[in-house]
Amino acid sequence: MKYSHKLSDGVHILAYVDIYQDADLSSGAIAASIEANPSLVRRLMAQLVKAGLLTSQPGAAAPALARPAAEISLLDVYQALEGNKELLHIDEKTNPQCIVGGNIQASLNVAYAQVQQAAEAQMAAISLQGIISDILQREAAKH
Amino acid sequence: MKYSHKLSDGVHILAYVDIYQDADLSSGAIAASIEANPSLVRRLMAQLVKAGLLTSQPGAAAPALARPAAEISLLDVYQALEGNKELLHIDEKTNPQCIVGGNIQASLNVAYAQVQQAAEAQMAAISLQGIISDILQREAAKH
DNA sequence: AATCCTGTTACAATAAATGTTGCAAGTTAC
DNA sequence: GTAACTTGCAACATTTATTGTAACAGGATT
Numbered sequence: 001m002k003y004s005h006k007l008s009d010g011v012h013i014l015a016y017v018d019i020y021q022d023a024d025l026s027s028g029a030i031a032a033s034i035e036a037n038p039s040l041v042r043r044l045m046a047q048l049v050k051a052g053l054l055t056s057q058p059g060a061a062a063p064a065l066a067r068p069a070a071e072i073s074l075l076d077v078y079q080a081l082e083g084n085k086e087l088l089h090i091d092e093k094t095n096p097q098c099i100v101g102g103n104i105q106a107s108l109n110v111a112y113a114q115v116q117q118a119a120e121a122q123m124a125a126i127s128l129q130g131i132i133s134d135i136l137q138r139e140a141a142k143h
Numbered sequence: 144m145k146y147s148h149k150l151s152d153g154v155h156i157l158a159y160v161d162i163y164q165d166a167d168l169s170s171g172a173i174a175a176s177i178e179a180n181p182s183l184v185r186r187l188m189a190q191l192v193k194a195g196l197l198t199s200q201p202g203a204a205a206p207a208l209a210r211p212a213a214e215i216s217l218l219d220v221y222q223a224l225e226g227n228k229e230l231l232h233i234d235e236k237t238n239p240q241c242i243v244g245g246n247i248q249a250s251l252n253v254a255y256a257q258v259q260q261a262a263e264a265q266m267a268a269i270s271l272q273g274i275i276s277d278i279l280q281r282e283a284a285k286h
Numbered sequence: 287a288a289t290c291c292t293g294t295t296a297c298a299a300t301a302a303a304t305g306t307t308g309c310a311a312g313t314t315a316c
Numbered sequence: 317g318t319a320a321c322t323t324g325c326a327a328c329a330t331t332t333a334t335t336g337t338a339a340c341a342g343g344a345t346t
Contacts, residue, residue, distance in 0.1 A: 001144010001145055001146075001300090001301060001302040001303055001331090001332060001333050001334065002144055002302070002303040002304065002331065002332050002333070003144075003232040003303080003332090003333080004232060004302080004303060004304090005232050005233065005234035005303095005304090006303090006304095007231060008231075008232065008233050008234040008247070008251055009234055011247065011251065012234070012237065012243055012244070012247055015243050015247060016241075016243045019242060019243060020242075020243075026321090026322070026323090027322085027323075028322095032238060032241075033237065033238045033241040033243055033244040034234065034237055034238070034244065035236045035237055035238050035244070036234075036304080036305085037304085037305060037306070038323095039305080039306070039307080039324095039325095040304065040305075042323065042324065042325085043324090043325085045323090045324095046323090046324065046325080056323075056324095057312085057313080057322090057323080058311075058312050058313085058322080058323050058324065059311075059312030059313040059314085059321085059322050059323055059324095060312075060313050060314080060321095060322065060323080061313095061321090061322060061323080062322095074254060074258075087230045087231075087262065088150060088151075088230075089146040089147060089148050089151065090148065090151050091148035091151040091152055091155070091177065091179075093178045094155065094176065094177055094178055095175060095176045095177070095178050098159075098175075098176040099162060099163075099278065099279070099282045100155055100158050100159045100162060100163075100176050100278060101155070101176040101177065101178070102282065103277075103278040103281040103282050104151070104154065104155055104158060104274075104278055106277075106281055107274050107277040107278050107281065108151055108154065108274070110277070111217060111269050111273075111274060114265055114269065115217075115262050115265045115266055115269075117265075118261045118262055118264065118265035119230065119258050119261055119262040119265075121261065122257055122258045122260075122261035122262075123258055126254050126257065126258075130254075131247075131250050131251070131254060134246075134249075134250040134253070135242065135243060135246040135247055135250050136242070136246075138246040138249055138250065139242045139245070139246050144300085144301060144302050144303065144331090144332055144333040144334050145300065145301045145302070145333070145334040145335065146301085146302080146334080147333080147334065147335090148334095148335090149334090149335095169290085169291065169292090170291080170292075171291090179335080179336085180335085180336060180337070181292095182293095182294095182336080182337070182338080183335065183336075185292065185293065185294085186293090186294085188292090188293090189292090189293065189294080199292075199293090200291090200292080200343085200344080201291080201292050201293065201342075201343050201344085202290085202291050202292055202293095202342075202343030202344040202345085203290095203291065203292080203343080203344050203345080204290085204291060204292080204344095205291095205344095
Protein backbone atom coordinates (compact mmCIF):
# COMPACT_ATOMS: atom_id res chain seq x y z
CA MET A 1 0.00 0.00 0.00
CA LYS A 2 0.89 3.60 0.16
CA TYR A 3 2.39 4.90 3.34
CA SER A 4 0.03 6.99 5.41
CA HIS A 5 0.86 10.62 6.02
CA LYS A 6 -2.35 11.43 7.81
CA LEU A 7 -0.40 12.33 10.93
CA SER A 8 1.87 14.69 9.00
CA ASP A 9 -1.07 16.29 7.24
CA GLY A 10 -3.03 16.54 10.47
CA VAL A 11 -0.21 18.38 12.19
CA HIS A 12 0.08 20.53 9.08
CA ILE A 13 -3.57 21.51 9.31
CA LEU A 14 -3.41 22.35 13.00
CA ALA A 15 -0.20 24.35 12.60
CA TYR A 16 -1.69 26.18 9.63
CA VAL A 17 -4.83 27.08 11.52
CA ASP A 18 -2.76 28.45 14.37
CA ILE A 19 -0.20 30.37 12.30
CA TYR A 20 -2.59 31.77 9.72
CA GLN A 21 -5.51 32.40 12.05
CA ASP A 22 -6.17 35.83 10.56
CA ALA A 23 -5.92 34.75 6.94
CA ASP A 24 -7.89 32.43 4.66
CA LEU A 25 -8.56 29.18 6.51
CA SER A 26 -10.73 27.49 3.90
CA SER A 27 -10.06 23.87 3.12
CA GLY A 28 -8.86 25.01 -0.30
CA ALA A 29 -6.24 27.33 1.15
CA ILE A 30 -4.96 24.67 3.52
CA ALA A 31 -4.98 22.12 0.73
CA ALA A 32 -2.78 24.42 -1.34
CA SER A 33 -0.21 24.44 1.47
CA ILE A 34 -0.29 20.65 1.83
CA GLU A 35 -0.45 20.23 -1.93
CA ALA A 36 -3.38 17.92 -1.50
CA ASN A 37 -7.03 18.33 -2.39
CA PRO A 38 -9.63 20.14 -0.32
CA SER A 39 -11.70 17.01 0.15
CA LEU A 40 -8.87 15.23 1.93
CA VAL A 41 -8.35 18.25 4.14
CA ARG A 42 -12.01 18.31 5.07
CA ARG A 43 -11.93 14.61 5.82
CA LEU A 44 -8.98 15.04 8.18
CA MET A 45 -10.48 18.16 9.75
CA ALA A 46 -13.71 16.32 10.45
CA GLN A 47 -11.73 13.69 12.37
CA LEU A 48 -9.83 16.36 14.29
CA VAL A 49 -13.13 18.02 15.21
CA LYS A 50 -14.59 14.71 16.32
CA ALA A 51 -11.55 14.11 18.51
CA GLY A 52 -11.99 17.52 20.16
CA LEU A 53 -8.79 19.07 18.86
CA LEU A 54 -10.36 21.52 16.43
CA THR A 55 -13.58 23.49 16.15
CA SER A 56 -15.31 24.37 12.91
CA GLN A 57 -18.48 25.87 11.53
CA PRO A 58 -20.46 24.34 8.69
CA GLY A 59 -20.60 26.74 5.80
CA ALA A 60 -18.02 29.16 7.17
CA ALA A 61 -14.25 28.89 6.83
CA ALA A 62 -13.57 29.47 10.51
CA PRO A 63 -11.69 26.58 12.07
CA ALA A 64 -9.76 27.12 15.30
CA LEU A 65 -7.80 25.02 17.75
CA ALA A 66 -10.10 23.67 20.41
CA ARG A 67 -7.42 24.18 23.05
CA PRO A 68 -3.99 25.81 23.26
CA ALA A 69 -1.33 24.28 21.02
CA ALA A 70 0.77 23.55 24.09
CA GLU A 71 -1.95 21.19 25.25
CA ILE A 72 -2.14 19.18 22.05
CA SER A 73 0.39 16.39 21.66
CA LEU A 74 1.52 14.44 18.64
CA LEU A 75 -0.16 11.45 20.25
CA ASP A 76 -3.49 13.29 20.36
CA VAL A 77 -3.26 13.91 16.63
CA TYR A 78 -2.12 10.35 15.94
CA GLN A 79 -5.03 8.86 17.83
CA ALA A 80 -7.49 11.28 16.26
CA LEU A 81 -6.47 10.29 12.75
CA GLU A 82 -5.20 6.73 13.01
CA GLY A 83 -7.34 5.47 15.86
CA ASN A 84 -5.62 2.62 17.62
CA LYS A 85 -3.62 1.64 14.58
CA GLU A 86 -0.54 -0.32 15.54
CA LEU A 87 2.84 0.62 14.18
CA LEU A 88 3.81 -3.05 13.88
CA HIS A 89 1.53 -5.77 12.60
CA ILE A 90 1.01 -9.36 13.59
CA ASP A 91 0.64 -11.99 10.89
CA GLU A 92 -2.84 -13.15 11.83
CA LYS A 93 -2.86 -16.22 9.65
CA THR A 94 -0.48 -18.79 11.14
CA ASN A 95 -0.92 -22.52 11.59
CA PRO A 96 -2.43 -23.13 15.05
CA GLN A 97 -1.31 -26.76 15.03
CA CYS A 98 2.34 -25.76 15.13
CA ILE A 99 4.03 -24.80 18.40
CA VAL A 100 5.31 -21.63 16.80
CA GLY A 101 2.29 -20.80 14.66
CA GLY A 102 -0.06 -21.52 17.53
CA ASN A 103 1.56 -19.21 20.05
CA ILE A 104 3.59 -16.58 18.28
CA GLN A 105 0.65 -14.25 17.74
CA ALA A 106 0.10 -13.90 21.46
CA SER A 107 3.82 -13.52 22.13
CA LEU A 108 4.31 -10.87 19.51
CA ASN A 109 1.21 -9.03 20.66
CA VAL A 110 2.90 -8.47 24.00
CA ALA A 111 6.18 -7.43 22.41
CA TYR A 112 4.53 -5.10 19.91
CA ALA A 113 2.43 -3.50 22.62
CA GLN A 114 5.63 -2.63 24.46
CA VAL A 115 7.07 -1.04 21.34
CA GLN A 116 3.83 0.81 20.72
CA GLN A 117 3.81 2.12 24.26
CA ALA A 118 7.37 3.40 23.96
CA ALA A 119 6.54 5.17 20.72
CA GLU A 120 3.34 6.65 22.11
CA ALA A 121 5.08 7.91 25.23
CA GLN A 122 7.48 9.79 23.00
CA MET A 123 4.62 11.13 20.87
CA ALA A 124 2.90 12.31 24.02
CA ALA A 125 6.03 14.26 24.92
CA ILE A 126 5.97 16.26 21.69
CA SER A 127 3.52 19.17 21.61
CA LEU A 128 1.96 20.95 18.69
CA GLN A 129 3.31 24.15 20.19
CA GLY A 130 6.82 22.77 19.99
CA ILE A 131 6.38 21.94 16.33
CA ILE A 132 4.86 25.32 15.56
CA SER A 133 7.72 27.11 17.32
CA ASP A 134 10.20 25.02 15.38
CA ILE A 135 8.49 25.88 12.10
CA LEU A 136 8.56 29.60 12.89
CA GLN A 137 12.20 29.44 13.95
CA ARG A 138 13.17 27.70 10.74
CA GLU A 139 11.29 30.30 8.74
CA ALA A 140 13.00 33.14 10.61
CA ALA A 141 16.39 31.55 10.02
CA LYS A 142 15.85 31.77 6.27
CA HIS A 143 16.05 35.55 6.26
CA MET B 144 -1.36 -1.08 0.67
CA LYS B 145 -1.27 -4.17 2.76
CA TYR B 146 0.28 -3.94 6.17
CA SER B 147 3.70 -5.54 6.32
CA HIS B 148 4.21 -8.54 8.56
CA LYS B 149 7.74 -9.21 7.48
CA LEU B 150 8.92 -8.66 11.04
CA SER B 151 6.38 -11.13 12.41
CA ASP B 152 7.24 -13.68 9.77
CA GLY B 153 10.96 -13.16 10.29
CA VAL B 154 10.66 -13.81 14.00
CA HIS B 155 8.50 -16.80 13.16
CA ILE B 156 11.21 -18.24 10.94
CA LEU B 157 13.96 -17.74 13.50
CA ALA B 158 11.88 -19.19 16.31
CA TYR B 159 10.92 -22.14 14.14
CA VAL B 160 14.53 -22.85 13.21
CA ASP B 161 15.49 -22.81 16.87
CA ILE B 162 12.58 -24.85 18.23
CA TYR B 163 12.43 -27.43 15.45
CA GLN B 164 16.15 -27.71 14.87
CA ASP B 165 16.03 -31.49 14.69
CA ALA B 166 13.01 -31.67 12.40
CA ASP B 167 12.25 -30.63 8.84
CA LEU B 168 13.57 -27.11 8.29
CA SER B 169 12.79 -26.80 4.59
CA SER B 170 11.22 -23.58 3.37
CA GLY B 171 8.09 -25.60 2.66
CA ALA B 172 7.79 -26.84 6.24
CA ILE B 173 8.32 -23.36 7.65
CA ALA B 174 5.86 -21.94 5.12
CA ALA B 175 3.25 -24.41 6.35
CA SER B 176 3.66 -23.05 9.88
CA ILE B 177 3.39 -19.45 8.73
CA GLU B 178 0.64 -20.35 6.28
CA ALA B 179 2.53 -18.57 3.56
CA ASN B 180 4.32 -19.85 0.51
CA PRO B 181 7.84 -21.26 0.41
CA SER B 182 9.08 -18.57 -1.91
CA LEU B 183 8.28 -15.83 0.56
CA VAL B 184 10.02 -17.78 3.29
CA ARG B 185 13.12 -18.16 1.17
CA ARG B 186 13.10 -14.47 0.37
CA LEU B 187 12.94 -13.56 4.04
CA MET B 188 15.55 -16.17 4.95
CA ALA B 189 17.90 -14.75 2.35
CA GLN B 190 17.62 -11.34 4.00
CA LEU B 191 18.21 -12.83 7.45
CA VAL B 192 21.30 -14.62 6.12
CA LYS B 193 22.57 -11.43 4.53
CA ALA B 194 22.11 -9.61 7.84
CA GLY B 195 24.14 -12.26 9.65
CA LEU B 196 21.32 -13.61 11.81
CA LEU B 197 20.94 -16.97 10.09
CA THR B 198 23.14 -19.44 8.25
CA SER B 199 22.01 -21.64 5.40
CA GLN B 200 23.27 -24.01 2.77
CA PRO B 201 22.21 -23.86 -0.86
CA GLY B 202 20.55 -27.11 -1.83
CA ALA B 203 20.21 -28.44 1.69
CA ALA B 204 17.49 -27.70 4.19
CA ALA B 205 19.85 -26.87 7.02
CA PRO B 206 19.36 -23.34 8.32
CA ALA B 207 20.56 -22.42 11.80
CA LEU B 208 20.76 -19.33 13.94
CA ALA B 209 24.04 -17.55 13.31
CA ARG B 210 24.33 -16.69 17.00
CA PRO B 211 22.49 -17.55 20.22
CA ALA B 212 18.86 -16.44 20.34
CA ALA B 213 19.65 -14.39 23.43
CA GLU B 214 21.93 -12.26 21.28
CA ILE B 215 19.36 -11.53 18.57
CA SER B 216 16.98 -8.65 19.25
CA LEU B 217 13.71 -7.68 17.66
CA LEU B 218 15.54 -4.64 16.33
CA ASP B 219 18.08 -6.86 14.57
CA VAL B 220 15.27 -8.65 12.78
CA TYR B 221 13.46 -5.42 11.99
CA GLN B 222 16.52 -3.87 10.43
CA ALA B 223 17.34 -7.05 8.55
CA LEU B 224 13.92 -7.16 6.92
CA GLU B 225 12.73 -3.57 6.79
CA GLY B 226 16.05 -1.77 6.42
CA ASN B 227 15.78 1.74 7.74
CA LYS B 228 12.06 1.97 7.16
CA GLU B 229 10.47 4.60 9.32
CA LEU B 230 7.39 3.83 11.37
CA LEU B 231 5.96 7.29 10.66
CA HIS B 232 6.04 9.01 7.32
CA ILE B 233 6.54 12.61 6.31
CA ASP B 234 4.35 14.06 3.57
CA GLU B 235 7.13 14.93 1.16
CA LYS B 236 5.02 17.04 -1.15
CA THR B 237 4.13 20.29 0.58
CA ASN B 238 4.14 23.84 -0.74
CA PRO B 239 7.57 25.38 -0.08
CA GLN B 240 6.23 28.89 -0.48
CA CYS B 241 4.09 28.57 2.63
CA ILE B 242 5.55 29.05 6.09
CA VAL B 243 4.06 25.77 7.19
CA GLY B 244 4.61 23.81 3.99
CA GLY B 245 8.15 25.09 3.66
CA ASN B 246 9.31 24.07 7.11
CA ILE B 247 7.12 21.32 8.48
CA GLN B 248 9.01 18.53 6.79
CA ALA B 249 12.20 19.40 8.65
CA SER B 250 10.32 19.85 11.92
CA LEU B 251 8.50 16.56 11.66
CA ASN B 252 11.69 14.77 10.65
CA VAL B 253 13.14 15.66 14.02
CA ALA B 254 10.00 14.66 15.89
CA TYR B 255 9.58 11.39 14.02
CA ALA B 256 13.24 10.51 14.56
CA GLN B 257 12.65 10.81 18.29
CA VAL B 258 9.66 8.50 18.10
CA GLN B 259 11.60 6.07 15.94
CA GLN B 260 14.46 6.02 18.42
CA ALA B 261 12.14 5.32 21.34
CA ALA B 262 10.54 2.45 19.43
CA GLU B 263 13.88 1.03 18.36
CA ALA B 264 15.27 1.19 21.89
CA GLN B 265 12.33 -0.92 23.00
CA MET B 266 12.83 -3.34 20.12
CA ALA B 267 16.47 -3.65 21.06
CA ALA B 268 15.42 -4.63 24.58
CA ILE B 269 13.36 -7.60 23.35
CA SER B 270 15.34 -10.72 22.49
CA LEU B 271 14.46 -13.61 20.26
CA GLN B 272 15.19 -15.86 23.23
CA GLY B 273 12.53 -14.05 25.23
CA ILE B 274 9.98 -14.60 22.51
CA ILE B 275 10.94 -18.26 22.10
CA SER B 276 10.64 -18.83 25.84
CA ASP B 277 7.26 -17.15 25.83
CA ILE B 278 6.08 -19.34 22.96
CA LEU B 279 7.19 -22.51 24.76
CA GLN B 280 5.57 -21.40 27.99
CA ARG B 281 2.29 -20.70 26.25
CA GLU B 282 2.43 -24.10 24.60
CA ALA B 283 3.15 -25.82 27.91
CA ALA B 284 0.24 -23.99 29.53
CA LYS B 285 -2.15 -25.55 27.04
CA HIS B 286 -1.70 -29.04 28.49
C1' DA C 287 20.39 -40.43 -12.35
C1' DA C 288 16.42 -38.95 -9.75
C1' DT C 289 14.68 -36.02 -6.45
C1' DC C 290 14.70 -32.76 -3.32
C1' DC C 291 16.45 -28.38 -1.89
C1' DT C 292 17.94 -23.22 -2.07
C1' DG C 293 18.38 -18.72 -4.18
C1' DT C 294 16.66 -15.60 -7.35
C1' DT C 295 13.76 -13.36 -10.65
C1' DA C 296 9.57 -11.65 -12.91
C1' DC C 297 4.94 -10.87 -12.86
C1' DA C 298 0.06 -11.15 -10.75
C1' DA C 299 -3.04 -10.21 -7.11
C1' DT C 300 -4.30 -7.82 -2.89
C1' DA C 301 -5.18 -4.13 0.20
C1' DA C 302 -4.78 0.41 2.34
C1' DA C 303 -3.84 4.68 1.28
C1' DT C 304 -4.83 9.23 -1.40
C1' DG C 305 -7.27 11.48 -5.46
C1' DT C 306 -11.50 12.89 -7.64
C1' DT C 307 -16.15 14.06 -8.17
C1' DG C 308 -20.70 15.29 -6.82
C1' DC C 309 -24.11 17.28 -3.94
C1' DA C 310 -27.06 18.69 0.12
C1' DA C 311 -27.06 22.22 3.30
C1' DG C 312 -25.03 26.28 5.94
C1' DT C 313 -23.03 31.23 5.62
C1' DT C 314 -21.94 35.69 3.85
C1' DA C 315 -22.26 39.77 1.01
C1' DC C 316 -24.75 42.38 -1.84
C1' DG D 317 -33.46 36.79 -1.40
C1' DT D 318 -30.19 35.28 -4.45
C1' DA D 319 -25.53 34.52 -5.93
C1' DA D 320 -21.31 32.77 -4.59
C1' DC D 321 -18.97 30.98 -1.47
C1' DT D 322 -18.35 27.36 2.32
C1' DT D 323 -18.40 22.65 5.00
C1' DG D 324 -19.54 17.80 5.51
C1' DC D 325 -20.21 13.60 3.55
C1' DA D 326 -20.31 9.82 0.38
C1' DA D 327 -19.10 6.94 -3.67
C1' DC D 328 -15.82 5.56 -6.75
C1' DA D 329 -11.08 5.71 -9.15
C1' DT D 330 -6.24 5.59 -8.80
C1' DT D 331 -1.89 4.67 -6.69
C1' DT D 332 1.57 1.84 -4.49
C1' DA D 333 3.78 -1.28 -1.11
C1' DT D 334 2.82 -5.51 0.04
C1' DT D 335 2.24 -10.72 -0.45
C1' DG D 336 1.17 -14.57 -3.79
C1' DT D 337 2.52 -17.41 -7.66
C1' DA D 338 5.33 -19.55 -11.00
C1' DA D 339 9.54 -20.68 -13.16
C1' DC D 340 14.26 -22.12 -13.26
C1' DA D 341 19.40 -22.60 -12.62
C1' DG D 342 22.33 -24.92 -9.67
C1' DG D 343 23.72 -27.48 -5.21
C1' DA D 344 22.81 -31.70 -2.05
C1' DT D 345 21.28 -36.34 -1.00
C1' DT D 346 20.19 -41.09 -1.91
